[in-house]
Amino acid sequence: MKNFTYYTPTKVIFGQDTVSKLGQLAKESGAKKVLLHYGSERVKKSGLLPNIEEQLDAEGISYVELGGVVPNPRLSKVYEGIDLCRKEGVDFLIAVGGGSVIDSIKAIGYALADEEEGDVWDFYNYDRKPKACMPIGVVLTIAATGSEMSNSSVITKEEGGIKRGCNTDYSRPRWAIMDPNLTMTLPQYQTSCGAADICMHTLERYFSLPGSMELTDSIAEALLRTVITQSKILMTDPSNYEARAEIMWAGSLSHNGLTGCGSDGGDWACHRLEHELGGLYDVAHGAGLAAIWGTWARYVMDAKPERFAQLARNVFAIEDKESVEATALAGIEAMEDYFRSIKMPVSLTELGLNPTDEEYKILAQKCFKTTGPLGSMKKLMPEDMEKIYRAAL
């Protein structure tokens, strides 16, 4: 077991009609001028944004709005937000949306708190480290990335299609309002992408070479079982409140650090491999992860087959087979079957991609250039990465 730090200061207000607490929370946070950041106009039409604005009005808190955040949130939108907030004297940030909106607002927060007033991309390009972030509140409308409690933010620079993450505790939101009802109207594809992403945040931490911990493992397995069960329910009953709630809460716990306590930090190769896909082809994050995972798992399995066998036993109730390797493989297949059952791709072809020879090389080179060798289960060099991309076709 490895030493760890666990820090999850976000106050979660979870359940039915919890959006009504927003005004009070903003006031308690000392907000005077708020940025309301969001994605599509859906939040206006649904009445969510007007509701939030009414509450801010009632508390005498003024606000400006900036919508238009897209999946794989763009650096240009972040710049737009920074300019707006500086001009308007914003002192508190509220994200109304899913992971993309939250990630975008975290980047804005880093920039606004940056005493050097340098380029915010420096933080994502690993040139500088943030030393602060403007305080953030969240109204979550998509269960997926866990950004509402996490230290993580991922931004895509349009020029060159570069997708990079920046992780610091400064960006963990002050509070997050989570009403599962807000996720009811999500299309099936987006719901499933979310479930895949949630699973992957736990799987990335679960697969680590040196570290393990009974309690952390058991919690991770509990979380995976829950997401698998409940996301299948949503395939036929998308308005099931209990299932929406289970998945929403699992999304937060999956990425706030809980499922990695005592491990070596996890593997994260799939996330890095997917980031290059997302940067180059703008695919949905959860779908990209599902499309890569099985191939990655087979590629690294022999480094620690027992770990994959444990997944098979404790998540899929698969009985031990003739060898650890056979059990491990059955676990990988079961995970892929699950992805299929919620209509997630398990190959690049199913994801709609067919990279050229040159693109395979570019993907691997970009991946290596950013972080060097990838992964904990097996150290992946550019040639390994290219093999995985090719095998994932």
Add this chain to the structure above:
Amino acid sequence: MKNFTYYTPTKVIFGQDTVSKLGQLAKESGAKKVLLHYGSERVKKSGLLPNIEEQLDAEGISYVELGGVVPNPRLSKVYEGIDLCRKEGVDFLIAVGGGSVIDSIKAIGYALADEEEGDVWDFYNYDRKPKACMPIGVVLTIAATGSEMSNSSVITKEEGGIKRGCNTDYSRPRWAIMDPNLTMTLPQYQTSCGAADICMHTLERYFSLPGSMELTDSIAEALLRTVITQSKILMTDPSNYEARAEIMWAGSLSHNGLTGCGSDGGDWACHRLEHELGGLYDVAHGAGLAAIWGTWARYVMDAKPERFAQLARNVFAIEDKESVEATALAGIEAMEDYFRSIKMPVSLTELGLNPTDEEYKILAQKCFKTTGPLGSMKKLMPEDMEKIYRAAL
């Protein structure tokens, strides 16, 4: 599933040699003058307190000391701490110990932040509610109460032997250093009391009438399985680092709110019934809980036998019996067998008590007087409480 708030702002620094981070943490917290609060002189002899003092010296942070906190921490010691801190101008509180020391320092913290400068007992006697608490850091030496992350503090007023709790988020520690090595030298009895207390914090939340949630239930069951497995290991191998670490982390997660998300807040009858035992007879908290639980469980089982059957299945791997009730009963017996296996009492007699007829009535009356009807599984009136105490003999 019920709405919930989840708020665990404590930064946990967990693992080997993490005490060395204390000076830096105290400095980052802005501490100028610290109270070092502890129990027995053991922390001096072990070198722990001198180590902490050296670090504070190196950071230029001054400190005063107050030891002598005992299990079921006393109000008189709290008063002593308040006077000392006021006289010395203390601005940051550090508890070096287990739950008793942390609970005592929380009470001191409430008093020091009390603008009315009233009697701190008011907060424990439910006459007033705290509006703030002086910031607290923790160096944990006993895995048991979870007070290092919880909102809870329990103090005993010597006059009348009254044991009362005060729960507010203000008292959640800023940070907690947890090195499992610090718990290595605990006597077996204290280690087992801790394990029993940890189980009970989860069981109290697990047994609730209206609410349930697959994810929360699965985490609770994972936690119980872990504590049961690992505390048994410590019976024969008390220096097992991994087992000490599992239990230490389970202690924090068991009482920080995680295992109650989505339930109705839990039952807590056993805790209240034990508080009266602790107040009157000064028994160890974990042992008192173990001594009561089985009797309580049989008394309330018929309100929701399915819940006890779930415990049997998912924690003890008991196969379904001829009826839900039979499975439920097997689960209760398995829990009692576990308590016995770590040498915890499962009756008042084994706890060393033999109350008089009058004392049974006093216990029940005091219990009812404090909080009215007890519990969620079944509403317990004074006559129910007396019956449980008597049946627990």
